[in-house]
Amino acid sequence: MTNDRTHAYGRVVKTLDELGPTKLLAGEQARIRDAADTLIFASGAEETREALRDIGQLAEALVASGRWLEETVDRLIGDLLGCGPAQVPESAAA
Numbered sequence: 001m002t003n004d005r006t007h008a009y010g011r012v013v014k015t016l017d018e019l020g021p022t023k024l025l026a027g028e029q030a031r032i033r034d035a036a037d038t039l040i041f042a043s044g045a046e047e048t049r050e051a052l053r054d055i056g057q058l059a060e061a062l063v064a065s066g067r068w069l070e071e072t073v074d075r076l077i078g079d080l081l082g083c084g085p086a087q088v089p090e091s092a093a094a
Contacts, residue, residue, distance in 0.1 A: 005040055008082025012023055012036045015076055031058055039084035048084050
C-alpha cells in the first residue's frame with residue numbers, strides 16, 4: 001500500500017460522494033466501491049482482472065447512455081487504476 005494508492009482511493013470515494021447519488025444507481029455505486037476495494041488491497045495484476053473488466057463495462061454503459069461524459073469516466077478510471085498495484089495495465093479497464 002502506498003500513499004499514491006491511498007490518495008487515488010480517496011478520489012474515487014469523493015467522486016462517489018459528489019456524483020454517485022445523482023448520476024449512478026445504487027448498484028453502480030456498489031460496483032465502483034467493490035472495484036476500488038479490490039484494487040486497493042491487491043498485490044498483483046491477477047487479482048484485479050475481474051474488477052477492471054466490470055468497471056470497463058460499466059464505464060462504456062455510462063458513456064453510451066449519455067449519463068456521464070467521457071472525460072468524467074476517464075478520470076474515474078484513472079483514479080481506480082491508481083488504487084491498484086503498479087503493474088495493472090490501463091488497457092485492462094478498456
